[in-house]
Amino acid sequence: MASNTVRERILRSGRRITPQRDAIAGILERAEQPVSAQELCDAVGEVDPQIGRATVFRTLQSLMEAGLVQRITIPGAETRYLLCSTAEHHHHLVCRECGAVEELPERGVASFLARVEREHRFLVDHATFDVYGTCARCAGREPEPAARP
């Protein structure tokens, strides 16, 4: 089940709260990392075995159109879905180690895009990109370098 905040966002997007939307939004909301369609199918099956794979994809599509869910496409890896805190345009910082995703608001990339406009004399109207790397938690967990000889 999704929280009231998420349910309100579904309603405000002009959609009804169906059991499928409620279940899938709830799973994504509780997930600490973006979830693949297969993981979502497995998790949904535990909540409601009636919800099949096609329904999972259809529901994801409607939650994406509603601006609640976004997709992370990592080259060479499975597409993953996450519940975003806002329907407003933003970017993501994706940790390669643990898969955690942090939101990067547009103001975080605005100065970069302004420089692209200046240096390339190119008027930017839209940019989509995610940033990959290592999150602070994972960086902090790096093992100490081996004892020096």
Ligand SMILES: [Zn+2]
């Ligand atoms: Zn997001």
Ligand SMILES: [Zn+2]
């Ligand atoms: Zn990490």
Ligand SMILES: [Zn+2]
């Ligand atoms: Zn942007």
